[in-house]
Amino acid sequence: xxxxxxxxxxxxxxxxxxxxxxxxxxxxxxxxxxxxxxxxxxxxxxxxxxxxxxxxxxxxxxxxxxxxxxxxxxxxxxxxxxxxxxxxxxxxxxxxxxxxxxxxxxxx
Amino acid sequence: xxxxxxxxxxxxxxxxxxxxxxxxxxxxxxxxxxxxxxxxxxxxxxxxxxxxxxxxxxxxxxxxxxxxxxxxxxxxxxxxxxxxxxxxxxxxxxxxxxxxxxxxxxxxxxxxxxxxxx
Numbered sequence: 563x564x565x566x567x568x569x570x571x572x573x574x575x576x577x578x579x580x581x582x583x584x585x586x587x588x589x590x591x592x593x594x595x596x597x598x599x600x601x602x603x604x605x606x607x608x609x610x611x612x613x614x615x616x617x618x619x620x621x622x623x624x625x626x627x628x629x630x631x632x633x634x635x636x637x638x639x640x641x642x643x644x645x646x647x648x649x650x651x652x653x654x655x656x657x658x659x660x661x662x663x664x665x666x667x668x669x670x
Numbered sequence: 671x672x673x674x675x676x677x678x679x680x681x682x683x684x685x686x687x688x689x690x691x692x693x694x695x696x697x698x699x700x701x702x703x704x705x706x707x708x709x710x711x712x713x714x715x716x717x718x719x720x721x722x723x724x725x726x727x728x729x730x731x732x733x734x735x736x737x738x739x740x741x742x743x744x745x746x747x748x749x750x751x752x753x754x755x756x757x758x759x760x761x762x763x764x765x766x767x768x769x770x771x772x773x774x775x776x777x778x779x780x781x782x783x784x785x786x787x788x
Contacts, residue, residue: 663714
């Protein structure tokens with residue numbers, strides 16, 4: 563099983579600032595099958611990034627995914643008020659599918 | 671509208687059973703693998719199970735293997751999760767999600783809550 567470790571656990575930032583979230587895998591993720599999801603309180607997760615760097619439909623370009631192998635990053639270039647949420651990475655190249663523990667981006 | 675709608679959750683005693691349903695609409699349900707993912711209160715997301723397009727291939731997380739059964743009825747555009755021998759640690763919101771091989775889980779339902787308590 564591929565274990566995904568996200569850091570930091572919590573990121574305290576102000577609107578307009580840049581957010582950098584990390585996701586490290588215990589072994590190489592197959593074919594860059596790494597996705598990022600956003601979840602707000604009381605809501606279902608929403609797909610943001612797939613294939614490590616491709617934005618899902620309707621996702622603004624301030625969200626950028628990068629990385630390969632075992633190290634992946636989600637960058638939010640300028641935080642908007644609606645971006646404060648919990649972000650999860652997930653690998654779907656190997657069974658079982660696994661999620662990271664999440665990074666909470668909170669308002670400073 | 672493309673959507674997934676779960677139902678069937680509730681309060682159940684330890685050792686009890688439930689059948690969760692996920693009704694799909696707005697897309698060709700029979701063309702997609704489907705997944706169940708759960709989230710315990712205040713915790714992260716955990717994959718539970720998946721099923722292929724015709725139901726011939728299923729897989730489960732070790733924590734639920736032998737207790738949960740995933741199935742689908744393509745004629746009814748509905749995904750199911752039969753959950754049995756429930757434990758307190760199965761308490762969670764259960765989400766169904768559509769899987770796309772090169773994309774991941776691109777469509778999620780709103781979730782149905784299962785509480786296991788005496």
